[in-house]
Each structure stands twice: as structure tokens, then as C-alpha cells.
Amino acid sequence: MTGASASQKDYKTVIPGDVFALWVDRLGEQYTLTGPVGGGVTARFEDISRFAQMDLDYQSTMLPPGKRYLFEPAEEILSYDISGESNIPGNNRETGGKQQKISVNLPGLPAGRRALIGVHPCDVNAILYLDKVFLRGPYIDPFYTARRENTFIIALNCKSVTDLCFCHLLGAGPYLKARAGYDMLLTDMGRGKGFLVELVSEKARELFDIFSSGRPPEEKDLSAMREAEASLLKGFKKNLDMAGLQNALLSRPDHHALTETSDSRCLSCSNCVMVCPTCFCHNVREETGLSLSRGGKSRIKKIRRWDACQDISFAKVHGGNFRAKRHARLRQFVFHKLDYEGQLGTKGTVGCGRCIRWCPTGIDLTEIAMAMMK
Amino acid sequence: MIETEGNAKGASVPVKAIIRGVKNEAPGVRTFLIEKSGPPAQPPCLPAARPGQFNMLGYPGVGEAPISFSVLHPEKTTEGRNQKNQKNLFGHTVRAAGRVTGFLSGFVEGDEVFLRGPFGRGWPLEEARGKHLLLLTGGLGLAPLKPVIEMAPTLGASGVTLLHGAREPRDIIFKTELARWKSEGAIEIELTVDNPEDNPDKGQKQQPKIHSGLITELIRPLRIDPSETVAFICGPEIMMRFAARELLIKGMAGSGIYVSVERRMSCGTGHCGHCQIGPWFTCKDGPVFSYTQLKGLPDVIL
Structure with a gap:
């Protein structure tokens, strides 16, 4: 078996950094691009227009990208419209409640497509955790599900470790071990050596149409990765059973x-x-419009917020x-x-x-x- | 495609229902007989509800509160017997305690109410088969067990005993039902109150006798075979604590003692996290738990 066909089978390729950047910029035609800007431990995920705006050497962000973009900090999940003569229950002995016109409305599901670029292994694992909450029985959350389906996740193996990191104790980093639940995994091969790109999902294989412009990873690439991971593992300060x-x-x-x-x-x-x-x-609260008046129209929104x-x-x-x-x-x-x-x-x-x-x-x-x- | 399990349909979407009957039970406590409106396929998928499960009951702009079913067999209730559409009728007993329940308590016949459910795991009725079923209730805690009492003859239990405690005689809910259950003779009933004075029903022969004191004083003289008894307890958590301890002293295993607990709830679907007790979600893993499941967890009074 040749190296080329082996790498084709496990969908790994080494792509020059500038070529990958061009591909990401072009991905922006189909997806809102969202990636780390700023850098260090106070980077933040923001919508960007070009690959070059990102700092892929970033160490951490304040808000985690998965929770921030898949589970909105505040979201309308339902609304009631009250129209015509609205009777407050208990006050309607004369009308018997017949004139109440309250309709229950569901907002449309989020439809925008987003590519989350440069998500660290800990944050990918956190998304897999949120999946267990919102996608696994007995009830699934329709808003999270819709966003999850519309989000293309490009993970990035870590290049540095901070004093506060302890992902290594949980198998959650610094290199990503999960092989499902996200789309692509990047490893920066170092200055001028490009990215090792792993296509994890069917979607990634469909979208990453420059796979063959890369070269199959050689043994020295893979051993360089292993060494980089081993050296990162030595950098962790925290230890706990x-x-x-x-x-x-x-x-x-x-x-x-x-x-x-x-x-x-x-x-x-x-x-x-x-x-x-x-x-x-999270908490779910009902917010009442100010125009709740006799004969008027009013909308009551059910809003859920992080709690x-x-x-x-x-x-x-x-x-x-x-x-x-x-x-x-x-x-x-x-x-x-x-x-x-x-x-x-x-x-x-x-x-x-x-x-x-x-x-x-x-x-x-x-x-x-x-x-x-x- | 994202892989999902479970059922998304309707769990977070309230449906309209109509109040068909209101009954005063005790000061501040009312039972509402409710008829689900809307297409039959729409949740709440009654009569699939089990005793011990609850609905999120509410009204637009006011909010929602988790309330257990107190009527699942309307044909067995005085107010439900004459109603049409008995299949779609169910009931909730509400005490005007907070903002939402205070509002709900003002409902009159013909009002619309909005609800989601049924949610949660109910009482493990199958555990009662062949055993003596001991029901220990305090205050409003009788409400979630009322459907269990009404279906007692079908449970296959060797016997059913209800011990119920309330603050004062006038706080005893379901007086009509208690009198009927006593006269039917299917279950043994003992009542106790903290303060036996001012009993408005004094001298009425059909009422079960009312003791005075805590419910634990009714439990102590009970002679039970610990391995042949299963207990369902519902009441204030502090009452459940001492009731469960009396049973443990009698040799019952924690796994045969079930309690229904109350926690803050916002979603009912196991997502919002408010009702967590240790690793459990009260809304989907409870509200009925075995004593063993909750024992030793923080922030539990049991």
C-alpha cells in the first residue's frame, strides 16, 4: 500500500498554510466565518471575513466558542400573542373566557451557517458534553439541534499550555482524541510547514475540495506531531487523580x-x-410587552438565558x-x-x-x- | 446529520386547556378539573400520564409551576362523574403559595390555562404488587397519591394503608374522598393534625377519626413486615425525612421507600438544570425517587 492511498483512507493531508488560508476565505462564501482574534489567554471568537484576521496561536478565550454559538446566551423560544379582548382569568365570569384570543407562536429555527475555526480540543470536548445535555433523551432541544447541524467545526490542536490548563487529566487535550462530533482537525506543523488537516466528517470531505493539493503525511510529520504533543504534556502544572x-x-x-x-x-x-x-x-422567563391593554395587541416572549x-x-x-x-x-x-x-x-x-x-x-x-x- | 435521541415534539410548547370544575379543598387549596383542548395527538398525551407525574401549569406572562396530577380517574370523583369527555379530563390540586400558584388559584370554570407535560417518573406502582402499600402524606402531599389510592384495587397489593397528617383539621384536603375511601373499606386510613381544635366537621360520622400529633406518632405503632412493605411518601421534605427514618428503624430498606421531592423547575425536560440534586434531575429522573437514590446527597433534607 502506498503512502498516498493510506492517507486517502484516513483523510489526512499536509497543506501549505497560505493555501489553507485561501480555502478558508472561500469557505466564507457559504459560511459565516468565526475564529479567534486577539490572542493570548484573552482572545475572543468573533465573526471574521478573512483567515488572516485570526490568531491561531491564541491560548484561551473568555467565552467558550461552543456554548457561545451553539447555545445562545439569550434566546426567544416561544411567544404568545394576545389580541382582542383579553380577559385575565378569574375576572371573566361574564364572558366565560370565550373572548380570550391567545395564540402560541414558535420562532423559526436558527438557519445561518457558521464555521467555527480554531476550536481547541477542550472546547470540542465541551461541545460533545453539551450534545449529551441537549441532543440525548428523553427530550431534545430544537434550537441547539438546528445550530449544531448548521455549524461546521474546525478544531485545532493546541500549540501551548497555560498554567491553568488541566485537560490532560481528562483526555480532553492538548491534542484532540475524539474522532467524531466535529468536522476537521488542524495541527500546525510549525513555521512554514503548513497544516496537517484531518477530515473527520462526511461534510468535511465534501467541502474540503483541495485535499489532493496537499501531500500525504510522512512518518517524519507524524513523529514531529507526537514529539510536539509529548513536549506539551510536560508543560502542564496541574495534577489531580x-x-x-x-x-x-x-x-x-x-x-x-x-x-x-x-x-x-x-x-x-x-x-x-x-x-x-x-x-x-439556564432560566426561562416570560417578558410581557408594555402594550398589554384592553383591546390592544400584545406579545409575551418566553426568553431563556444562561443562569x-x-x-x-x-x-x-x-x-x-x-x-x-x-x-x-x-x-x-x-x-x-x-x-x-x-x-x-x-x-x-x-x-x-x-x-x-x-x-x-x-x-x-x-x-x-x-x-x-x- | 446530527444524531439525536428522544422526543422534541411539544415538550416545550404549552397547549391550551379549559377549566371544567373548581373545588375548594382547604383554605387556599383548590382542585381544578381540566380538559385538554386541541387535537388529540397534541401533548399532554393523556391518559398516558401516570400517578406521580406532573404538568408545568401556567399562564402567558405569569409563568409556570410544576404541579402533580391529583385527578387521573375523573369518573371516580364527584365533580368528574357528570362531565362529558371524561377521557380528556384530569386534575391538579394547587395551593396559592407563590406568584404563579397564587394566580392559578384564581381560575374559575371556563378559564383557559396553558400547560406542558406530563413530565417525570411517577410512583413505581409495580413495586406494590403482592406487598403492603404504605402511603404517608403530609398536607398537600396527599394530592400526588390520590390517583394511586383511586387505582388501589388494581395494584395487586396485599393491603393499602394511608397515614395523612395536616396542620389543622380544616387543612385536610379531599375530605369527601377520604370519607368515601373509608366507607368503601379498600384502604385503611389514619389522620392526624398538629392542632385538633376547631374541627368544622366534628361529630360527622363518616369522617375518619382525627388523631393529634405528628405523623411519626402514627407510624410508630404500625406493625409491618419490612420486606413485604413498600412505602410511598409525599409531603414537606422535613416530614418525609422523619417518616422515612421511622420506616428504616422498623427494618425497611431504603430501596423500598419512595419519596416525591420538590425542586425549582424551569423547563421540565432535563435541560435547565435548576432541579438538580447531586447527579439527578428532579424533572426527568424524579420527582419520585427511592430513598437510596437521594441518601447522602448534598442539599437534601432527607
């Missing part, structure tokens, strides 16, 4: 490491949750609050990330380190877990 945490944190729910951290430093600001690529919690377990009202019911204490709310975050594997069959963290980086008082869930396991 992840497998040992399941049910172990749960057996120490009131450990002082948790209570002291929360009592002395946690502001319940919810930054950790907002920047978390796997946090899926956070750190908010004091998150677990509040009439007559009580199941997480009234601050440490109970921090515990919910830490345990949901590091312990409750039974919920979706995987840990709730991908090791991106965002919650640590964006915590105004530097609370680090891995340090809490480490202290709890001592």
Missing part, C-alpha cells in the same frame, strides 16, 4: 477546604459558570432555598464539574481552566479538590 474524585468528594460534602474557600473568598458572582464551556443551566447555580435564587422554591448558603452553591459547581460522573456518563469538566482564570478572587476548583482528598 481525576478518576479518584467520583463519589469521593461527595463523601466529604462539608469539608473545610470547601467551606473556608467559599466563606472567605467566593463572591457568588457566577463568573465561573458563565465562562464554563460545559455549564448548560448560574451560584445565584442565590437558583434553587429557591416557595418556602425555602435548597442552596441558601454560599458554600452549598460553590459545592454544587465543584461537585458538578469533578464528581457527578453518573449524570451524563462523563466528568463535567474538560480542564480548560477558565473558571480559575476569570474568578475575581482566584478560586481554583482543582486546589479545593486536592485539599479535600488529602
Whole structure:
């Protein structure tokens, strides 16, 4: 078997960087291009018009690309139109409710096509986690499903490791091991050597029509990749026995490491949750139009917004609050990330380190877990 | 194509229903008999609902609240017996507690209500087959078990005992039903209240006798065979805690004790995350859990 046919079979090719850039620019004719701009640990995903606007050496972003673009921070999921004589229930003894004209409307599903370029392995794994929440039974979310179908994901193996990264402990990086659930995987082969491009999905094989302009990867390319990955793995600063945490944190729910951290430093600001690529919690509220008047027309919108377990009202019911204490709310975050594997069959963290980086008082869930396991 | 499982249809889209009957049960507590309008294929797919499941009941602009079914067998209720379309009738018992339930409580016959459901896992009725079924309820907690009592003869249980506690005699809901169940003799009933004074029904012979004290005091004298008993408990979480503990002391296993818990809910579909208890979602994994499932989890009073 020749190298060429072998690489054709596993859809790997090495493409010069400038050629790949031209292909991405042309992809912009069909897709909104969205990629990392800025750079360092405060890069951000933005809509771009040209490949050259991106900084593919970026290390991290504040908002995770998957959650940001697949699960909108605020979205209208339904609306009611009230027209004609609207009767408030309980007040309509004369009319028997017959004149109420309320219709339920569903907004159109999101249709725009977007290419998310340069998504790091941790963030791809976070998308696979969100898939479990929104796409797997008993109910699926139609908005997430539509966006997921319309989004073309080009993943990028990491080129550097930050002090706060711990994806290596979860198999979520720095090189992407998942072989499904996204479209393409890029590895930067270094200065002037182009990208090793792996076509993971059927869609990618269809769209990447310059596959044959590349050359099949040689053994030296693959060994260079292995070396790069090995050298990255040496750069991680954090270490924690992840497998040992399941049910172990749960057996120490009131450990002082948790209570002291929360009592002395946690502001319940919810930054950790907002920047978390796997946090899926949201609230649904009904917003009433101002023109709710007799004989007028009015629209009531049901809006869902990202919500956070750190908010004091998150677990509040009439007559009580199941997480009234601050440490109970921090515990919910830490345990949901590091312990409750039974919920979706995987840990709730991908090791991106965002919650640590964006915590105004530097609370680090891995340090809490480490202290709890001592 | 993105691979999906499950059912997207209708779970997040409310349907209109009409209030067909309203019954005052206790101060601030009303039972609403509701008829689903709209095409039959539209959810809620009744009568597929099981006892212990709930609907998200609401009204545009006000919001929604999760409320368990208290009527699934309208032909067995006084108010449902004379209704047409019995197949499409079901009921919810609501206490005017918060903003949404306060609004819902004002509904009168003929009003429209909007709902989604049924959601959640109901009572594990199959567990009662061949065993003694012990129902322990507090306050409004009797409502989600009312359909279980009404279908008791079909459960194949060797016996059914209901112990119900309330604050005062006037807070006891379903008085008509309690009297009927007692006269039918299919189940044993004991009632208790914190404060036995001011019983408006005093002296009425058909009413079951009302003890005074906590429900635990009714549980203690019970003679049960722990391995041949299954318990369904519903009430305030603190009441369920002490009721379950009495049963554990009697030798029952946590796996034979089921509780129905209340948590904040926004979606009902296992997405919004508000109702999480440890690894569970109350809306889709509950609201009925075995005691073993919840034992030891944080933020649980059990």
C-alpha cells in the first residue's frame, strides 16, 4: 500500500498554510466565518471575513466558542400573542373566557451557517458534553439541534499550555482524541510547514475540495506531531487523580477546604459558570410587552438565558432555598464539574481552566479538590 | 446529520386547556378539573400520564409551576362523574403559595390555562404488587397519591394503608374522598393534625377519626413486615425525612421507600438544570425517587 492511498483512507493531508488560508476565505462564501482574534489567554471568537484576521496561536478565550454559538446566551423560544379582548382569568365570569384570543407562536429555527475555526480540543470536548445535555433523551432541544447541524467545526490542536490548563487529566487535550462530533482537525506543523488537516466528517470531505493539493503525511510529520504533543504534556502544572474524585468528594460534602474557600473568598458572582464551556443551566422567563391593554395587541416572549447555580435564587422554591448558603452553591459547581460522573456518563469538566482564570478572587476548583482528598 | 435521541415534539410548547370544575379543598387549596383542548395527538398525551407525574401549569406572562396530577380517574370523583369527555379530563390540586400558584388559584370554570407535560417518573406502582402499600402524606402531599389510592384495587397489593397528617383539621384536603375511601373499606386510613381544635366537621360520622400529633406518632405503632412493605411518601421534605427514618428503624430498606421531592423547575425536560440534586434531575429522573437514590446527597433534607 502506498503512502498516498493510506492517507486517502484516513483523510489526512499536509497543506501549505497560505493555501489553507485561501480555502478558508472561500469557505466564507457559504459560511459565516468565526475564529479567534486577539490572542493570548484573552482572545475572543468573533465573526471574521478573512483567515488572516485570526490568531491561531491564541491560548484561551473568555467565552467558550461552543456554548457561545451553539447555545445562545439569550434566546426567544416561544411567544404568545394576545389580541382582542383579553380577559385575565378569574375576572371573566361574564364572558366565560370565550373572548380570550391567545395564540402560541414558535420562532423559526436558527438557519445561518457558521464555521467555527480554531476550536481547541477542550472546547470540542465541551461541545460533545453539551450534545449529551441537549441532543440525548428523553427530550431534545430544537434550537441547539438546528445550530449544531448548521455549524461546521474546525478544531485545532493546541500549540501551548497555560498554567491553568488541566485537560490532560481528562483526555480532553492538548491534542484532540475524539474522532467524531466535529468536522476537521488542524495541527500546525510549525513555521512554514503548513497544516496537517484531518477530515473527520462526511461534510468535511465534501467541502474540503483541495485535499489532493496537499501531500500525504510522512512518518517524519507524524513523529514531529507526537514529539510536539509529548513536549506539551510536560508543560502542564496541574495534577489531580481525576478518576479518584467520583463519589469521593461527595463523601466529604462539608469539608473545610470547601467551606473556608467559599466563606472567605467566593463572591457568588457566577463568573465561573458563565465562562464554563460545559455549564448548560439556564432560566426561562416570560417578558410581557408594555402594550398589554384592553383591546390592544400584545406579545409575551418566553426568553431563556444562561443562569448560574451560584445565584442565590437558583434553587429557591416557595418556602425555602435548597442552596441558601454560599458554600452549598460553590459545592454544587465543584461537585458538578469533578464528581457527578453518573449524570451524563462523563466528568463535567474538560480542564480548560477558565473558571480559575476569570474568578475575581482566584478560586481554583482543582486546589479545593486536592485539599479535600488529602 | 446530527444524531439525536428522544422526543422534541411539544415538550416545550404549552397547549391550551379549559377549566371544567373548581373545588375548594382547604383554605387556599383548590382542585381544578381540566380538559385538554386541541387535537388529540397534541401533548399532554393523556391518559398516558401516570400517578406521580406532573404538568408545568401556567399562564402567558405569569409563568409556570410544576404541579402533580391529583385527578387521573375523573369518573371516580364527584365533580368528574357528570362531565362529558371524561377521557380528556384530569386534575391538579394547587395551593396559592407563590406568584404563579397564587394566580392559578384564581381560575374559575371556563378559564383557559396553558400547560406542558406530563413530565417525570411517577410512583413505581409495580413495586406494590403482592406487598403492603404504605402511603404517608403530609398536607398537600396527599394530592400526588390520590390517583394511586383511586387505582388501589388494581395494584395487586396485599393491603393499602394511608397515614395523612395536616396542620389543622380544616387543612385536610379531599375530605369527601377520604370519607368515601373509608366507607368503601379498600384502604385503611389514619389522620392526624398538629392542632385538633376547631374541627368544622366534628361529630360527622363518616369522617375518619382525627388523631393529634405528628405523623411519626402514627407510624410508630404500625406493625409491618419490612420486606413485604413498600412505602410511598409525599409531603414537606422535613416530614418525609422523619417518616422515612421511622420506616428504616422498623427494618425497611431504603430501596423500598419512595419519596416525591420538590425542586425549582424551569423547563421540565432535563435541560435547565435548576432541579438538580447531586447527579439527578428532579424533572426527568424524579420527582419520585427511592430513598437510596437521594441518601447522602448534598442539599437534601432527607
